[in-house]
Amino acid sequence: xxxxxxxxxxxxxxxxxxLVVVAVLAALGARSGWFADPSVRDAPSVEVPAQTLVTGxxxxxxxxxxxxxxxxxxxxxxxRLLSISKDGEVTEVQRIDDAEPxxxxxxxxxxxxxxxxxxxxxxxxxxxxxxxxxxxxxxxERPEPILTGIPRAGNHNGGRIAFGPDGMLYAxxxxxxxxxxxxxxxxxxxxxxxxxxxxxxxxxxxxGDTLIYSYGHRNVxxxxxxxxxxxxxxxxxxxxxxELNRIEPGANYGWxxxxxxxxxxxxxxxxxxxxxxxxxxxxxxIVDGKAYLACLRGERLYRIGLxxxxxxxxxxxxxxxxxxxxxxxDGSLWVLTSNRDGRGDPERDDDRILxxxxx
Numbered sequence: 001x002x003x004x005x006x007x008x009x010x011x012x013x014x015x016x017x018x019l020v021v022v023a024v025l026a027a028l029g030a031r032s033g034w035f036a037d038p039s040v041r042d043a044p045s046v047e048v049p050a051q052t053l054v055t056g057x058x059x060x061x062x063x064x065x066x067x068x069x070x071x072x073x074x075x076x077x078x079x080r081l082l083s084i085s086k087d088g089e090v091t092e093v094q095r096i097d098d099a100e101p102x103x104x105x106x107x108x109x110x111x112x113x114x115x116x117x118x119x120x121x122x123x124x125x126x127x128x129x130x131x132x133x134x135x136x137x138x139x140x141e142r143p144e145p146i147l148t149g150i151p152r153a154g155n156h157n158g159g160r161i162a163f164g165p166d167g168m169l170y171a172x173x174x175x176x177x178x179x180x181x182x183x184x185x186x187x188x189x190x191x192x193x194x195x196x197x198x199x200x201x202x203x204x205x206x207x208g209d210t211l212i213y214s215y216g217h218r219n220v221x222x223x224x225x226x227x228x229x230x231x232x233x234x235x236x237x238x239x240x241x242x243e244l245n246r247i248e249p250g251a252n253y254g255w256x257x258x259x260x261x262x263x264x265x266x267x268x269x270x271x272x273x274x275x276x277x278x279x280x281x282x283x284x285x286i287v288d289g290k291a292y293l294a295c296l297r298g299e300r301l302y303r304i305g306l307x308x309x310x311x312x313x314x315x316x317x318x319x320x321x322x323x324x325x326x327x328x329x330d331g332s333l334w335v336l337t338s339n340r341d342g343r344g345d346p347e348r349d350d351d352r353i354l355x356x357x358x359x
Contacts, residue, residue, distance in 0.1 A: 039241070039260075039273045040304065043311035050315065053088040053334070054353035059341040061159070062110035062125075063283075063326045063334060063353075067117055071326075071334065073353070074124065076106035076341065081124070081139075084353065086330070093139050099126040105152055108132075108159030113197065114167055121197070125161045125171060127152050134161060134171060134199065146199030147211070151176035151189040156219045156236075160283070165229045168202040169195050170213065172220030172233060179256035182216055190217045190255060192233060192247060206250030216253040216267065222284030222293065226306060232271075234281035234293055242279040243270035244291060244304065272308035274298070283324030285333060287358065294322035294335060296343070301325060301335065301356075319354060320344050332357055 060082075062074040069086040072093070079099045083091040099107045105127030113121035113136075120138045123146075132150035135143035150158070156174030164170050175182045175190035182190025185207055194202045194213040201209050222234030231247040241260030245253055245268070254267035261269045274281070280297035286306070292314075293302040299321055301314040315322065315335070323338035333356040339346040 039275075040278075040302070040308075040311045043302065043304075043313045045316050046303070046312045046314055048314050048359075049357045050318070050335075051355040051357070052349065052352050053355045054084060054090055055349035055351075057082075057090075057336075057340075057351040057353070059106075059323075059338055060336045060351055060353070061106070061108050061323060061338075062161075063324055063336055064110045064112045064122075064162075065326065065329060066112060069329050071328075072110050072112065072122065073336070074107045074110050074126075076108060077101045079107045079126075081107070081110070081122075086328075088353070096124065096126060096143060098128050098143060100129050101127065103154030105132070105154070105157045108157065109161040109171070111161045111163055111169065114163050123161055123169060125159050127157055132157055132159070132173070132176075134169075134195075136197075146197075147171075147193075147195065149188060151178065151181070151187075153177045158220050160221045160223050162223045164194075164231065165225055166202075167197075169197055170223055170231070171195070172217070172223055174219035175217070175255065179218075182218065182255045183252070183257070185210070185212050185215055190219075191215050192217065192220055192223070192231075204249075213249055214247050214251050214253060216251075216255050216257075218255040218259075221282040224284045224286040224291070226286050226289065230306075232284065232286060232291060232306065234284045235270075236280060237273075237276050239276060241270070241273040242276050242281050243274075244272045244281070244284075244293065244308070245270050246306075271306070272304055272311070274302070282322070282338075283326070283336070285325045285327050287327050287333070292325045292333060294325040296321045296323065296338060314356075315354075319352065320346070320350065328355070 061076040073082045109125035111123040134147040137143045153176035158173035160172045171193040181187040192214045193211040219236040235243040251268045281293040283294040285292045300316040304311040320339040324336040335354040339350040
């Protein structure tokens with residue numbers, strides 16, 4: 001049947017309106033993440049060459065590279081700070097006596113000063129008797145606290161620290177099981193913090209003279225930047241959604257009001273989410289426009305585009321629980337396993353550092 005010209009004009013008008021609406025929704029979705037379903041399902045598995053570089057570690061947690069290509073690694077429960085050569089030789093540097101491991105707490109994140117060649121500062125995040133704290137030290141010396149009072153608990157302690165391309169130190173904290181405080185901007189739990197190398201509020205922070213960079217987080221244990229300087233973070237969900245988030249200064253990520261995507265414009269939605277059984281993402285790395293998420297419960301390494309596109313699975317079930325992933329100076333990725341953390345099923349060589357050749 002041939003439609004009258006007037007009907008064709010009406011149809012064309014409706015189509016134009018629909019296209020405009022779709023364009024607007026897509027733009028909003030690119031900002032907030034709610035337009036497309038961000039849940040990652042049925043990602044294909046990809047084989048990558050993996051070399052076991054180190055064996056016999058005990059629940060390694062943090063890893064940061066030194067200018068010589070070696071790395072520093074923390075062990076959560078033993079309180080040991082280890083030096084790992086680029087060939088895999090392990091040396092105990094010192095034990096952090098002030099750390100008090102309990103549950104998910106202990107000796108956690110490590111970061112190396114961007115000016116290490118001249119100032120020799122190393123930064124640590126650990127659980128002490130009354131709080132979680134960030135300290136700096138020169139290897140072999142006693143830690144000097146630069147930030148105390150981060151809430152501690154048996155779990156949800158956060159713990160990842162890293163220097164951003166702006167030279168400021170960032171820290172992911174957990175809500176320490178006091179969920180509502182994640183929404184309070186005068187409380188350090190459930191936040192991403194941004195500070196100077198001596199622990200003060202960094203210039204340009206979104207809420208003035210405070211450390212808070214973003215809030216409404218449940219438990220952030222992964223921080224990484226892309227080539228443009230954009231910050232991304234991983235976040236543990238409760239029962240439904242684990243998250244990969246693009247972090248904007250001053251933004252509210254919704255916890256505990258929401259877990260995963262939300263239609264509330266006050267909250268920034270994740271780029272991608274996973275079922276908690278499939279992920280539990282801790283460490284995060286970004287290489288060549290792809291995010292790599294080291295997953296504990298999911299026992300795999302996810303690779304995904306920075307808009308949530310083209311998800312892939314690496315190392316699925318091959319090495320058990322994965323705690324952290326970090327780009328090495330030679331272009332490889334180093335991955336920490338976490339099978340001796342009280343929740344894994346360790347094998348004889350656990351825990352390990354794996355070296356992945358990305359080709």
